[in-house]
Amino acid sequence: MDLVRDTVRRFAEKEVLPHLEEWETRGEVPHDLHRKAAALGLMDTDLLTGMTVSEELIRAGASSGLCAALFTHGIAIPHIRNAGDPAQIARWVTPTLAGEKIGALAVTEPDAGSDVARLRTRAVRQGDHYVVNGAKTFITSGCRADFVTTAVRTGGEGYQGVSLLVIEKGTPGFTVSRKLQKMGWLCSDTAELAFQDARVPVENLVGEEGTGFLQLMRNFQSERIGLAVSAYATAGRCVDLALDWARQRETFGRKLAERQVIRHKLAEMARRADVAREYTLAVARRLDAGEEVTLQVSMAKNTAVEAAEFCAYQALQIFGGAGYMRESEVERHYRDVRILAIGGGTTEIMNEVIAARLGL
Amino acid sequence: MKIVVTVKQVPDPNATQGLESDNTIARDREVVLDPGDEYGIEEGLVLKEAQGGEVILVSMGPERARDAIRKGLSMGADRGILITDEQLAGADALLTAKALAAAIKAESPDLVICATESYDGSTGMVPPMLAELLDMPQLTTAKQVEVSGSKVTIHRQTEDGYQVVEAETPALVTVTAGIAEPRYASLKGIMAARSKEVKQVGLSDLGIEKGEAAETVLAVNDAEARQAGEVVEDDGSVGVEKIMAVLQTAKVV
16 A cells, blocks of 8 residues: 555544544544644645645545645645745744644625625724734634635725735734534634734735735635545545445345445446546646646536535435444535535636636 | 664555466556555664664566655655565565565665565565575564664564564564554655665676575465354344344353
8 A cells, every 4th residue: 555545544544533433523633633633644745645645634524624624724734834924934834834823714704605706804004903803704724713715805906905814812802702513524623703803913914915805815715625625535434435335235135235226326436436536636736836727726626516416415314324323434424515505616716617618 | 873674565455366377466556556565664663763874775577667766755765765676576485585685785774674575465474585595584474673772673563462573683574564554645745755866786796596496386366255144033032132142151241
């Protein structure tokens, strides 16, 4: 077996699987897991290695929710890293990659989701500080985060008025107003954040004022690839689980795996999971090589999400009543998979991206 | 301290096993570093971390056995030696021990660590032969190893406890699975392993002639199937007494 996969699988078996149910109940993963993952080098990876890590975690029995919680840094720190300010990197990027700090990215607001250019959280410059007012919601790892890379409006209307500001836990006026209850991704904490005259030092501005929107757009591609990985890995895991079950389970005196209806279901599942995986990998390699693949990234996300939804649904169907039970892993995937068509840009937004690039 | 750990690539224990027509182990399948060898590597790394020195992995096998060495290197071992030669295909325990001994002798190590036996062949003959050929004392089935100056002391696992055994180095130690939990490679370790040296040598480099096989497997038979146990029917009144009687007869209670 590939050495990276071997390490990830052992990490999953030793550090994740025995505790996952407890974390699902508690609604968060412990900070210590970040340190353990960092010690093995699982946090500071390039795009393609990171894909292998996430895929193998899920294939070993973890979940897309676990990846969302543990690898939130994938969306929280790239902008800071790219902006290249050594003080900011030392303060947030390095400790996060070492598992010492947890970061989050706050874009969505109660009134603005995918419509980033319309966000309303305002940051007004007053001397050495920005005074921030507004609210953010659906913020992954927001309850645990030591710092939040926050999209704020520093200028006028439209996307040119958006900037990125790092707001640290403990900043007066910044509070986690609510821990949100979700359908799936239960081990991943999700927060609603409130800013009331929160005073943030100007040195926390990431990049230039007014470049926030572009910084976010730039990172959307790898975030979407990340979600596609979660999707095709979940699809693959559902195929594994359903295959095992079909080989063991007997009904009316025969194994499920001997019945053509089930065999064809499994064949369809395996085909979709594999096609999604190979396509996403091919697109990711091009993205990694610096090619412009916005169109293909959107197609990869939608293709992988479709495969995941299909496979989770069919796996649960093959499991029957046993699959509907909370104790069954496919039940968890069935709930976890639903967010994948929503987060990081909905299926519909992806289709708009595709349509626009088709010249429509 | 210079430590040599012998490692072997074996068919994946999680996959179906098989034999060739000449009763040697079929190797046309997924192969992995022998899980038993990971304990020896771990122990070697622990000793090196405490006392400084070098951990060298020595393996005999086909070209692809390099992957097994690479895995040990990614755990933290320093370099590897792969003995590979077409004439070594299907080698018996003695030829294996001769080849390993020749490669190890050239390194003049202070300590040689082996697993008690390989996962696949399970003969357990190579380590003692190796100790003999290297003219080293052998300390077997260690569940703990300590090196102090030129003395190595082990806790030797027995059926009902352990013996404390010591010898002068250089010495050969075989370790059990209980000795330490093998670390797994970090991504950094995996990257670093790619540039570590793995020297490849053949029989002529080692100055060894293949010679006649010292052992031949005449036949392979299935182990006797376990017999069904005694069934005690319980009508709700005497079950416990009957089970106690059986356990007492077996001297379990």
